[in-house]
Amino acid sequence: MTAMVETDVSTGVQPDEAQAPRRPSLSPSRAADFKTCPLLYRFRTIDRLPERKSLAAVRGTLVHSVLERLYDLPAAQRTVAGALELLEPAWAELREEPGVAELFEAAQGEGAESDVNAPESLQAWLASAGALVERYFTLEDPRRIEPEGREELVEVTLPDGLLLRGYVDRLDVARNGALRVVDYKTGSMPREAFESKALFQMKFYALVLWRTRGVVAAQLKLIYLGDGDALTYAPDEAELLRFERTLLAIWAAIERAVSTGDFRPNKTRLCGWCDHQAVCPEFGGTPPPFPTEAAAAAGWPTLPVVERD
Numbered sequence: 201m202t203a204m205v206e207t208d209v210s211t212g213v214q215p216d217e218a219q220a221p222r223r224p225s226l227s228p229s230r231a232a233d234f235k236t237c238p239l240l241y242r243f244r245t246i247d248r249l250p251e252r253k254s255l256a257a258v259r260g261t262l263v264h265s266v267l268e269r270l271y272d273l274p275a276a277q278r279t280v281a282g283a284l285e286l287l288e289p290a291w292a293e294l295r296e297e298p299g300v301a302e303l304f305e306a307a308q309g310e311g312a313e314s315d316v317n318a319p320e321s322l323q324a325w326l327a328s329a330g331a332l333v334e335r336y337f338t339l340e341d342p343r344r345i346e347p348e349g350r351e352e353l354v355e356v357t358l359p360d361g362l363l364l365r366g367y368v369d370r371l372d373v374a375r376n377g378a379l380r381v382v383d384y385k386t387g388s389m390p391r392e393a394f395e396s397k398a399l400f401q402m403k404f405y406a407l408v409l410w411r412t413r414g415v416v417a418a419q420l421k422l423i424y425l426g427d428g429d430a431l432t433y434a435p436d437e438a439e440l441l442r443f444e445r446t447l448l449a450i451w452a453a454i455e456r457a458v459s460t461g462d463f464r465p466n467k468t469r470l471c472g473w474c475d476h477q478a479v480c481p482e483f484g485g486t487p488p489p490f491p492t493e494a495a496a497a498a499g500w501p502t503l504p505v506v507e508r509d
């Protein structure tokens with residue numbers, strides 16, 4: 201396995217980022233946020249502070265959309281040419297989403313001074329997305345795959361009431377019932393030391409599927425389109441049980457933080473990608489008051505007492 205980039209910052213925006221759950225819940229990305237930095241979790245999940253889109257993330261969304269649509273085509277038409285034809289209509293839809301067209305215009309206006317990844321033109325940017333789509337075909341033959349689900353919401357409520365939810369890029373079910381969970385990444389394969397971090401999301405899905413279907417996924421597959429590599433893993437029941445305990449511990453820590461309003465910042469090199477440095481104590485900022493009303497409206501049962509003037 202090759203190792204080029206340890207952190208994938210260019211995955212597509214998952215639907216669970218955009219759709220508010222019915223009540224407080226845990227998704228793989230939000231659990232990862234809390235593990236990375238509790239204050240980041242608060243800003244994203246409870247304050248819901250706005251974040252900038254990035255060209256890399258939008259490209260990830262575009263590539264995910266094309267790969268999802270690819271499986272709408274009859275098997276024989278799932279060719280490189282067929283997939284590349286899906287780019288334009290997928291982009292036409294995506295550019296209508298709030299902030300997307302503006303993002304591209306801003307990158308063009310400011311150029312490489314503000315964004316080293318700023319493409320020279322929309323055509324160049326679309327071509328880079330096309331290259332990722334094309335690379336997909338070096339890893340799988342979509343004519344031989346009939347997914348059971350794409351962008352599929354999986355969720356389960358654990359016995360203690362914790363709601364786990366997330367969206368699986370692709371779910372394959374073999375004739376013998378074996379499950380394969382597939383996730384596309386537009387970055388490159390992480391170094392070995394970061395593999396377990398990458399698999400966190402996949403084990404999350406495997407746990408939900410096990411709890412809802414009673415089947416342990418035979419394979420978890422992360423497809424890295426950046427360098428044309430793939431990471432596969434076969435979990436077992438004992439591991440998923442341990443993972444469930446890990447999630448319960450993370451959730452207990454989140455509930456404690458919500459009940460006290462104490463979300464500690466955790467300064468790491470990932471702060472470089474954080475949009476909230478201006479309100480982060482690690483960077484001289486002051487977080488806004490804890491949004492008690494918004495948190496109560498979102499269904500958090502225990503909230504910190506906020507003193508009012």
Ligand code: SF4
Pocket residue numbers: 237239240465466467468470471474475476477480481482483
């Ligand atoms: S800048 Fe770093 S420490 Fe501060 S909220 Fe963001 S991730 Fe956390």
